[in-house]
Amino acid sequence: MRTLPRGASDLKSIRLWYWVGGLFAFAAAGILLGWGHEGESVGPLTLFLAWGLIGLAGEVGTLLLALRHPPAPRIPQHARPADGEVGLARVTGASGEPNPFDPRYRRFEQWEQENAAGTSPASLGPSRPPPLLGRVAWISLFIGRDGRSWSDSAIAEAHASLRRAGVWIEREAMRWNAPVNVELAETYFVTEDETPEDVVIGFQREGEHEGPLERDAVTKALVGMSRAAARLGFRDGADMVASVNQRVDADAHVWLVHPLRAGRSLAVPLDQTELAGVSLAVCYAREESFPEPLTKPPYTDSATVAHELLHLFGATDKYGVPLRSFPAQTVTARDIMRLSQSSLSRLRIDPLTADEIGWTREA
Ligand SMILES: [Zn+2]
Known part of the structure; x- marks a missing residue:
């Protein structure tokens, strides 16, 4: 093609x-x-x-x-057209209890064969984001914070949100004729983290404005993931990602980290990571400007998940600047990377974003 x-x-x-x-x-x-x-x-x-x-x-x-003119992205072999359905990705050799609220998913307990896991070093892989094409498996890590743990029902609800985000991405892929199939890993990972974290506030340019932002959020996300990985029996975050990815048959693996806190969701694409081969999106249980304990029930926002996920595949933010600063007809107010709407049904992937994630470059 x-x-x-x-x-x-x-x-x-x-x-x-x-x-x-x-x-x-x-x-x-x-x-x-x-x-x-x-x-x-x-x-x-x-x-x-x-x-x-x-x-x-x-x-x-x-x-x-x-x-x-960067080369056209390579379409993975056997990539099927998007069908608007979010499938399940098997994590080979993982065992655990099914979630009572949604038994399609289960909480990781151990590998069926010990010592098979964690032996492969993290692959260095490409250092820039891959195109959003082929089978894309989403793997979730839930981290309890502030003395609270993720409940089975909250985890089932979070999966429903992920599923909505996945369906939305597949429907957009259908519109763009891009062969993309989103699959949620049927095994998820749960742990707690009581390590105190200081929140240092800095300022960062966002479009035409300067806004307060948590300093070192990327480093903290990676360190937090490594702590969680160690508690789950892996050497560190890179080891966890390498061990699990090799057990999930997919063209691209996406890690979604869900801290049970309020905070500002962020994506750490491959070109920003400090851990070899690790890219992840941190999806807070409530959107707030800075990390803070949850005061309301957790709520994973589908639009935020879709937005952060697209970052992992090369999409850039398009908010904070006037629409006319983009080439004509490449970005509208409804673009997901502009986030001026909160409901996924009103958002879409406009030409510039589609180009960034490898959906438009035809030979
Ligand atoms: Zn963003």
Whole structure:
């Protein structure tokens, strides 16, 4: 469906012929004409330099062209069209109790075969976000905080929210004709964390405004994940991600961390992570500007989940700046990365965001 653009392969063979053909020509000329004698070599040398310089200019031009037009994202093999249904992703070898409120999902207890887990090192993988294509498995880690634990019913409700976000992404994928299939892992992970965390407030530019923001939120998210992973028997966050990912058959694995606190949800894409191969979205149980204990029942917001998830696949924020600052007809007020609506049914993926997540580049 999408292949290497033909222009790119033509360019490649032209460059190859230029360099290889040129070298042969010079070698042949050298043998035939016996150049290299003093005084006679100035002409051929000038020609040789000119050939090298023209070739170099061509290479620089090609490089600039490649930078301006990144290659089309590779569509995973066997990718099926989006069908608007969110499936279940098996976590091979995991055992645990089914959730009494939604027995499709179960809480991780242990691996059926001990020592099979945690042996593979975290793969370094790509250091930039992958396209949102193929089978995408969402794996959840629930972390109790402030002396409270996630209840089975709250976890079942959170899964219902994730499912809504997944259905929305698949429907948008159908609209864009992008082969995407969202699957929720049937095994989820639960633990508690009582490590106190200081909240340091800094300021960060958001579009045209400067707003208060928790400092070091990304580092804290990664450290928090590693603490949770250690309590669950893994070496650290990278080990947990590598061990579980290899047991879930999917083209892309997404980790959703759910702290039982209020706070500001955030995404840590692969290019921002400090742990090899780890990218995750932190979905707070209530949206607030800063982390604080929950005072209301937990509520995982589907629109926020979808927004943060798209960050993991390269989508950028589009709020805080006027719509006219984007190229015409690429972003509307309804774009999910603008978040000016709170209901998923009123949000959509506009052309610029679709392009960022690899949904538009046709050959
Ligand atoms: Zn965002």
